[in-house]
Amino acid sequence: MKIEIGRLSESLSRGLRVWRDELGTTLSWWVWNIPYHFISILIGVLIYYYYAQAFGGRSSLFGDNFIAYIIMGLMVNAFLDVSMSAYYHAITALYSGRVGIGGLALSRIDYFYLANISPYYFISARVAYQYITQAIIAALYLVIGTFFFKFSISLGANLWLALLLLALGVLACSGIGLISASMYWIADVYVGVEPIVWSIRVLVPLVSGVYVPLKVLPPWVKSISLLLPQTYVISGVRRVLLSNVSLQEVLPNIITLIIFSVILIPTGIMMLKYSLYLAKKRGTIL
Template identity: 30%
Template sequence: MNLFKDLRIVYYFIKRYFRVWTYFKVNFVLELIQVVIDLATMAIIASAAGKYISYMLKAYGGDYFAFIVLGLVCNQLLSVALTAPRSAIEDAFWGRRIEILFSSPVNPTFLVTAFSIGPIVRESVKTLIYLLTAILLGLSTKPLNILSTVVFFTGFLACMGIGLISASTLYLLEAKGGSDPVNWIASIVARLLSGLYYPLNILPEWCRWLSLIVPHTYVFDAERRILLGSVSGESSLPIHSVFVALGFSPVLADLVLLAIYAGVVLPLSYYLIRKGFEKALRDGRLSWWS
């Protein structure tokens, strides 16, 4: 019965979010058109630069357009997992609704997670449009399979954990100005060092090691190997050599590392966000009014 109640809460949050998202029809349509324009831009860049970089993509099939599209698709969903929990709390805080949420007979941590699902579904819709457009422009990948799904879901959970830790800083560090150190660091490393736009082997060795602090690096590598290249083949992350020596393939190494990552950050994130709420209640700084 509790599960049914929780699912109803999630359903109403998603329904409310979609009503707000689609309320202004012109903005809604323009946002979807922007997805197509962004993809067209990346397609032009890929066609111009592909012949110069394809020799570095042997582990990923050698197609730079497919390489970058798959990275952007994964990043779009991983990024919303990073930002949605904090945005949910900030929206409730500045909208003067957080007291109402805390007065409801529902765990506040669950409410934050439930509030995050609306933006996740929204990005999923945009990602689907992105993929369909990419297919029309010539994207070709292997069929989705259980391994690729498990890798992405594990990476998504790891990013969700970082997102909840980011949300906890709103009260633990009083980071209410629109940004926080956790999300800031994770976002910068993900954009610059995770291999989103280019293969990691063009970066200095220390940058490649630094890239391992975000889940994106493992997700991009594994998904590109599974859907574009080969699950085995040469190592592309510096930590792969350790696992290859133990008999692991690079993809299996990515999955194990993602599972460890998620197993650490998820419990830690729920602990920190609970402590953040407790601190806010104790200090009288929970709401905008206090």
């Protein structure tokens, strides 16, 4: 029993070192890059602002504040996009990344196996890094929107309800992300573009209401939007924070996102485990 506890403690200690090494790069990277991201986001929002001014500055389709509509859509979709892509990027870094030891270059996955470290520590650390990065970018959007464009949420808006919608959206899109990551070995997509997330990324800006209100879309495009979890998250969070709607009004969104999550998360986990099994069975080194 003591031996098992000792092994578990040692494994956990090694895993925490992986987390420390991966997340330790976040602070140093952001100290240098925050000013550049700030300027990039500011210019991007200014483009939307002046584009709106060129067409009269407001429309009932976007609510009372066009910029608030756009910023909210961009922030929410960014978290959902990270949920879809972070796992694939982590798998790519795991198998294509290299670790130098004593003049030898090992793939990360081989290094972890030799060091008796579960690769899931690295995957989870890389995914956490992506979410931390996106949270900082979201904070920059809020700062720029508040100080330059009078961005504000509706008085009395239910923040917890908005966070629930976002969390369910992150779960649903993480399921897609896990399925996408599994394609690395199941379909050998490391030689090209991963088609699942690529297809969704192409569709979402148009069909899920990031930039364009769903009301103006033709029926056949709306039918596509109903198949994507992003549609329900972006719409729900916007309505809660900008229009101060109640739980009852976004309950259909919540139920739909729960259904997406219940289906996609287990499917993604099983497929990713199978993908890693294939990689280990083949003994493939990129």
